[in-house]
Every structure is written in C-alpha cells, then in structure tokens.
Amino acid sequence: xxxxxxxxxxxxxxxxxxxxxxxxxxxxxxxxxxxxxxxxxxxxxxxxxxxxxxxxxxxxxxxxxxxxxxxxxxxxxxxxxxxxxxxxxxxxxxxxxxxxxxxxxxxxxxxxxxxxxxxxxxxxxxxxxxxxxxxxxxxxxxxxxxxxxxxxxxxxxxxxxxxxxxxxxxxxxxxxxxxxxxxxxxxxxxxxxxxxxxxxxxxxxxxxxxxxxxxxxxxxxxxxxxxxxxxxxxxxxxxxxxxxxx
Amino acid sequence: xxxxxxxxxxxxxxxxxxxxxxxxxxxxxxxxxxxxxxxxxxxxxxxxxxxxxxxxxxxxxxxxxxxxxxxxxxxxxxxxxxxxxxxxxxxxxxxxxxxxxxxxxxxxxxxxxxxxxxxxxxxxxxxxxxxxxxxxxxxxxxxxxxxxxxxxxxxxxxxxxxxxxxxxxxxxxxxxxxxxxxxxxxxxxxxxxxxxxxxxxxxxxxxxxxxxxxxxxxxxxxxxxxxxxxxxxxxxxxxxxxxxxxxxxxxxxxxxxxxxxxxxxxxxxxxxxxxxxxx
Numbered sequence: 001x002x003x004x005x006x007x008x009x010x011x012x013x014x015x016x017x018x019x020x021x022x023x024x025x026x027x028x029x030x031x032x033x034x035x036x037x038x039x040x041x042x043x044x045x046x047x048x049x050x051x052x053x054x055x056x057x058x059x060x061x062x063x064x065x066x067x068x069x070x071x072x073x074x075x076x077x078x079x080x081x082x083x084x085x086x087x088x089x090x091x092x093x094x095x096x097x098x099x100x101x102x103x104x105x106x107x108x109x110x111x112x113x114x115x116x117x118x119x120x121x122x123x124x125x126x127x128x129x130x131x132x133x134x135x136x137x138x139x140x141x142x143x144x145x146x147x148x149x150x151x152x153x154x155x156x157x158x159x160x161x162x163x164x165x166x167x168x169x170x171x172x173x174x175x176x177x178x179x180x181x182x183x184x185x186x187x188x189x190x191x192x193x194x195x196x197x198x199x200x201x202x203x204x205x206x207x208x209x210x211x212x213x214x215x216x217x218x219x220x221x222x223x224x225x226x227x228x229x230x231x232x233x234x235x236x237x238x239x240x241x242x243x244x245x246x
Numbered sequence: 247x248x249x250x251x252x253x254x255x256x257x258x259x260x261x262x263x264x265x266x267x268x269x270x271x272x273x274x275x276x277x278x279x280x281x282x283x284x285x286x287x288x289x290x291x292x293x294x295x296x297x298x299x300x301x302x303x304x305x306x307x308x309x310x311x312x313x314x315x316x317x318x319x320x321x322x323x324x325x326x327x328x329x330x331x332x333x334x335x336x337x338x339x340x341x342x343x344x345x346x347x348x349x350x351x352x353x354x355x356x357x358x359x360x361x362x363x364x365x366x367x368x369x370x371x372x373x374x375x376x377x378x379x380x381x382x383x384x385x386x387x388x389x390x391x392x393x394x395x396x397x398x399x400x401x402x403x404x405x406x407x408x409x410x411x412x413x414x415x416x417x418x419x420x421x422x423x424x425x426x427x428x429x430x431x432x433x434x435x436x437x438x439x440x441x442x443x444x445x446x447x448x449x450x451x452x453x454x455x456x457x458x459x460x461x462x463x464x465x466x467x468x469x470x471x472x473x474x475x476x477x478x479x480x481x482x483x484x485x486x487x488x489x490x491x492x493x494x495x496x497x498x499x500x501x502x503x504x505x506x507x508x509x510x511x512x513x514x515x516x517x518x519x520x521x522x523x524x525x
Contacts, residue, residue: 007346086330094347095319
C-alpha cells in the first residue's frame with residue numbers, strides 16, 4: 001500500500017519539480033494582492049479584536065489559499081485525466097488499490113497546499129504581520145489541505161465537464177473564501193447563516209489558525225470538524241473510484 | 247487462456263454485449279472484428295476491469311474476475327484505442343510510472359526500459375515529452391508500456407486506427423513479432439485487411455452479438471471462396487461460390503460485365519449482416 005501511495009505521489013512530484021519556479025511565483029500573486037488590499041490598504045487604520053487587521057486576516061488568507069491550491073491541484077488535473085487525457089485508466093488497470101490512489105493524490109494536493117502556505121507565511125512576515133507558527137498550526141493547515149484535496153478528488157470524479165469544474169469553484173469555493181470568517185468576524189451574521197458557516201471546514205481552519213497565531217490553542221471543535229471532513233472525503237473519494245468502473 | 251461465458255453488458259436499456267461465449271487459447275492472435283458500436287471496446291474494457299459486466303463469467307489463466315483482479319491485472323498488457331500517455335511526463339517517465347505501478351524493482355525498471363525502447367525504436371526519445379511524438383511513435387510507446395511488466399496477454403484496441411499505411415505496416419510487424427514470442431494477443435479492429443493479416447482466428451460481432459467465429463480462411467470457405475460481382479441498376483450484386491469454375495460458369499450466364507475475385511472477411515460480414523464493416 002505504501003509503495004503504491006508513493007508511486008502516485010512520485011508522478012505528481014515529478015510534474016511539480018519541473019514547474020516549481022512557475023508554481024511558486026504564480027502562488028504569490030493572490031496572497032500579495034490580498035495583503036496589499038486588505039492589509040496595507042483597507043486595514044491600515046482598522047483594529048479587529050484589539051489587534052491589527054493584517055494580523056486578523058493572515059490566518060484567513062492562509063486558510064482560503066490552502067483550500068484553493070489543494071482543491072485545484074487535485075480537482076482540475078484529475079478531471080482532465082479522467083475525461084480528456086484518459087490517463088486515469090493507467091491507474092485503474094494497474095494492480096493498485098483505489099485507497100492507495102486516493103491517498104497518493106490527496107497527499108500530492110496537500111504538499112502543494114503546504115508549499116503555497118509556507119510562501120504566504122514568509123510574505124505575511126515581510127508585510128509586517130505578527131503571529132505564532134508551531135506544529136499545531138502546521139497540522140491544522142495540513143488537515144485543511146487534505147480536506148480540500150479530497151473535495152477536489154470527489155468533484156473531479158463526479159463532474160463530467162471541465163466547464164462544470166469551474167462552476168463548482170464559483171458556487172462552492174468562492175462563497176466559502178469570503179464567508180468563512182476569513183476577512184471579518186461572523187458573529188454578527190444572522191443565526192441561520194452563521195450556523196451553516198460554522199459547519200464548514202474553512203471556518204474551523206480559520207478559527208484554529210487565528211487562535212494558534214495569537215498564541216493560544218485550536219478549539220477542540222475545529223480539530224473534530226477538520227478530521228471528520230478529511231475522513232468522510234477520503235471515504236467518498238474511494239467510493240468514486242469504485243463507481244467509475246460501472 | 248481466456249474464457250468468456252454468457253457475457254452481457256447493458257448501459258440502461260441498450261445492450262452493448264449480448265450473451266457472448268468465447269475461448270481464446272494461449273499464444274493465439276485473436277481478433278474481434280466489427281463496425282463501430284459492435285461492442286468490441288466494451289468487451290476489452292470488461293476484460294481489463296475498466297467496466298463491470300452486467301452478467302456472465304470471465305476466466306483468465308485459471309483466475310476469475312473480479313475475484314482475482316490483482317493477479318489478472320499483473321498478467322495483462324493493455325493498449326487502448328485512444329492515446330492515454332501522460333502528457334506531463336517524458337517517454338522514459340511514462341515507462342517508469344508504469345513499472346512502479348506494477349511493483350517492479352528499480353534495477354529491473356532500468357533494464358526493461360532500455361530493452362523495450364530499443365524494441366520499439368524509441369531509445370533516442372527517452373527524455374522527450376510524449377507530446378512531441380508522432381501518432382505512430384505514441385502507439386509504439388503505448389505497446390512498450392503495455393509490455394513493460396512482462397504480461398502474458400496483450401489487449402490491443404484498434405491499434406492502428408488513425409495511422410498512415412506505412413506506420414500501420416510497421417505496427418503489424420511488431421504484432422507478428424509478439425506472436426512469434428508466444429504472447430496471447432487479443433486485438434479489436436474494423437480494418438478487414440488487419441484482421442486477415444494478423445489474426446489466427448476472428449470473432450465477427452454485430453450489435454453486441456457474436457455472428458461468426460473461426461480463422462479468416464474458415465470463414466471465407468464457409469461463405470464461399472470466390473465471389474462474382476456485378477452492378478445492376480444502382481446496386482452492387484454478389485454471389486459466392488466454393489469453386490472458381492462454378493463462379494466462372496455463373497459469370498458466363500450474365501449479360502452484364504462481372505468480376506470474379508477471392509472473397510475476404512468484408513464479404514463474410516456483408517453476407518451475414520447485409521451491411522459493410524465500415525458504413
């Protein structure tokens with residue numbers, strides 16, 4: 001099993017290694033824009049929860065960026081592989097288990113999410129943000145990357161056109177990017193809306209990173225939420241691999 | 247080597263493969279011949295576990311599908327109809343990935359890569375991206391990839407579709423070489439001359455049903471080895487004979503110009519179905 005997971009991961013690592021410079025530079029654009037617009041521009045004179053707005057939004061930017069990168073690192077290439085290049089068949093006819101393929105892909109998406117998160121952490125410090133980074137912080141980002149790599153996997157296996165993959169991002173990821181406590185405190189939202197938002201993994205990733213960044217611990221509910229999402233999405237991903245043979 | 251009993255595949259109400267019974271022996275080059283939509287690719291996809299059968303049994307080398315899936319996968323080499331090489335990897339990396347997926351040791355992968363790239367005459371292109379290869383080169387690389395883990399059975403789904411005649415002949419030579427090396431080869435094609443040139447036996451399929459089975463010679467003999475062909479009105483008329491002399495006598499009775507020629511699998515197909523393999 002481990003050998004098969006590493007083979008799936010190896011393929012994606014070979015591709016990433018060839019494009020590492022492009023990957024790193026392209027991943028800097030969005031967070032730099034967020035940091036300039038919301039950190040330096042809008043947030044220069046804004047105080048949130050007794051601290052600077054920059055310190056408040058950095059965990060949110062980290063959470064949403066790791067979500068987008070992990071989702072797109074798995075979702076888009078896998079959807080192309082299944083529908084257009086047909087390279088998924090090479091894995092389906094090989095003697096490897098669906099679980100190994102799913103885990104290999106999710107780990108590969110997680111790796112890309114973590115590299116991009118490391119870039120944001122460095123950029124945020126350069127922009128003057130102050131927050132704690134420790135093992136707990138890294139684990140929360142990892143769980144978030146795993147959850148959204150899993151969501152990318154499920155979407156890629158169930159959605160039957162590349163255009164609809166784009167629509168999925170527009171209708172699911174984009175609203176989460178702005179609503180899951182990333183840029184503002186959601187306590188003043190209507191109860192129903194807030195309750196729904198508090199079920200989403202990105203909200204818990206943001207809560208946890210904000211708490212750890214401020215020197216505290218991630219809430220237990222956030223750990224549970226993220227772990228449950230990872231397990232469920234891995235399970236559904238394996239189911240989609242079985243379903244593709246029907 | 248391969249036993250298929252009562253194989254059925256339905257997609258909704260459409261029956262793609264209808265009660266197929268087939269036995270393919272070890273070392274045979276066996277052809278599935280039929281027009282597009284006859285069910286050839288669906289049969290290959292069920293044999294390679296890319297599609298689950300609706301009903302029926304598949305046994306490969308004393309293993310049963312899907313129960314013995316892992317063992318069967320190790321025995322099969324597959325060249326699909328479409329190019330499914332990884333466009334983000336080089337020629338060598340595509341083979342390396344395949345070797346890793348089949349749990350081959352690093353040293354073995356290295357030796358096998360050199361051996362097979364020479365076999366398919368692509369040794370100079372090992373570091374090139376697959377996108378830079380021509381159609382024929384891609385097909386040869388797909389055959390090298392299918393052979394990489396030393397399978398015992400090779401499935402070739404329309405191996406020469408879309409290739410120019412010169413490249414097609416080159417691939418035929420490669421398939422003949424595989425036959426001489428005792429591989430069991432199952433190929434699907436809608437090219438009559440390909441089935442005749444390569445296959446020891448063929449199964450002719452029409453709308454998912456097996457309509458004829460035997461060697462190209464047997465099938466031609468059954469229908470009649472000689473054809474008298476003439477044009478009447480807007481249509482082409484044919485009549486089959488077992489002896490050339492019978493065909494010549496019949497042609498002599500016609501008032502129109504007629505041609506006498508040896509029959510081929512296309513004639514067998516038309517005689518059985520009333521339409522051509524490629525409509």
